[in-house]
Amino acid sequence: MTKPPLTLYLAAPRGFCAGVDRAIKIVEMALQKWGAPVYVRHEIVHNKYVVDNLRDQGAVFVETLAEAPDDRPVIFSAHGVPKSVPAKAEAREMVYVDATCPLVSKVHVEAERHHAAGLQMIMIGHAGHPETIGTMGQLPEGEVLLVETAEDVAHVQVRDPERLAYVTQTTLSIDDTAGIVAALQARFPAIVGPHKEDICYATTNRQAAVKAIAPRADALLVVGAPNSSNSKRLVEVAAKAGCSYAQLVQRATDIDWRALEGIASLGITAGASAPEVLVDEVIAAFSERYDVTIEEVETAKENVEFKVPRVLRQPA
The missing domain is CATH 3.40.1010.20 (4-hydroxy-3-methylbut-2-enyl diphosphate reductase, catalytic domain)
Known part of the structure; x- marks a missing residue:
């Protein structure tokens, strides 16, 4: 036929992408250096095939730092973590490696820079996504407000409309994000955007x-x-x-x-x-x-x- x-x-x-490639390499190199098991907080990247492959090599995936023992290395996923996570690892004197994608780290640095300048942050992202949790967790509670859609912009309650900046999750739809940014700029004309697009x-x-x-x-x-x-x-x-x-x-x-x-x-x-x-x-x-x-x-x-x-x- x-x-x-x-x-x-x-x-x-x-x-x-380069960030995923690097994160996987970090787990593999950690296993070579310290032997199994190496603990990974959250899936290193969101792919079952990749995670299963690393699990077979001796990586143990956990959702919280509390599930990892003090005496084994722990790796933080490519999505980034709130500041409280490495602080807890240091308090427990753990060996840890941060596999956060450098382009996500760039957004973290940006948020901190705006915060230091006295600006409240608005983050465009998806609620509950580890990258959003990690970015919002760089600053004190209430300093980062989340919007997911252009409609959300109308309801966000800010401290001072003249002292605002925005950052975005790195993996969003470019077109959808442009619409949300336009809504933010229309409601808050003084809002400060990133030097360079946050979407990677x-x-x-x-x-x-x-x-x-x-x-x-x-x-x-x-x-x-x-x-x-x-x-x-x-x-x-x-x-x-x-x-x-x-x-x-x-x-x-x-x-x-x-x-x-x-x-x-x-x-x-x-x-x-x-x-x-x-x-x-x-x-x-x-x-x-x-x-x-x-x-x-x-x-x-x-x-x-x-x-x-x-x-x-x-x-x-």
């Missing part, structure tokens, strides 16, 4: 690639985890950019083949914490059913690299 033809548009860039280069680039593919594809799949903010935003961006069927899949086994019946073109991308091996797995699944022609759609080149902390570069 002949397979139906399928044009597969492969987004570039896709998958791992990887989020921006992956969304741009999806926008280039979405109008050309009958369907688009995002390889990523359901708790990955940047992956979920890619699904939303695809739908808004004109793709009639956009879906998040963790693995090839999650593909809804019935929903894809009759397609002639498909877009594939991956969130910033999804490894390329999972993209290959999805492509292989389509190659079994279709006569696949792959066309890479490249909208940017990435060559960003972040160093691991010095403690891991020194011998044990």
Whole structure:
């Protein structure tokens, strides 16, 4: 039986960003340096495949510092942590390594700088997301107010409308965030924004690639985890950019083949914490059913690299 033809548009860039790459490397190097077990507070990055792989190597994932023993190293996830977490680790004289993405750390520094200048902060982000919790936890209670939507801006109660600044989560939808920023500037004309966009280069680039593919594809799949903010935003961006069927899949086994019946073109991308091996797995699944022609759609080149902390570069 002949397979139906399928044009597969492969987004570039896709998958791992420099912050995720660095965070995974930190856990692997910590295991090499100190041996197993090494404790990791929260999933190092939001991807089950990655977490399971590191667990197999001897990483133990916990949600709170209280679950980690004093005498084993602990690593803080790429999403960042409130200031109280390293303070508790120091009080317990624990060895800890901070794997916070440097671009998230930049937002933390920004928030502290504005606070030192006497400004109250408004954070654009998702309630309950570890990055939002970490950023808001850099400053004292009440100094950072959270808004999730443009509608929230009308209801936020500030101390002084003339003394405000805003920061954003690094993994948001660029277009949605622009709308929220516009609402903030309309209500608080004196509000101070970041020197450079807080939404990170990887989020921006992956969304741009999806926008280039979405109008050309009958369907688009995002390889990523359901708790990955940047992956979920890619699904939303695809739908808004004109793709009639956009879906998040963790693995090839999650593909809804019935929903894809009759397609002639498909877009594939991956969130910033999804490894390329999972993209290959999805492509292989389509190659079994279709006569696949792959066309890479490249909208940017990435060559960003972040160093691991010095403690891991020194011998044990």
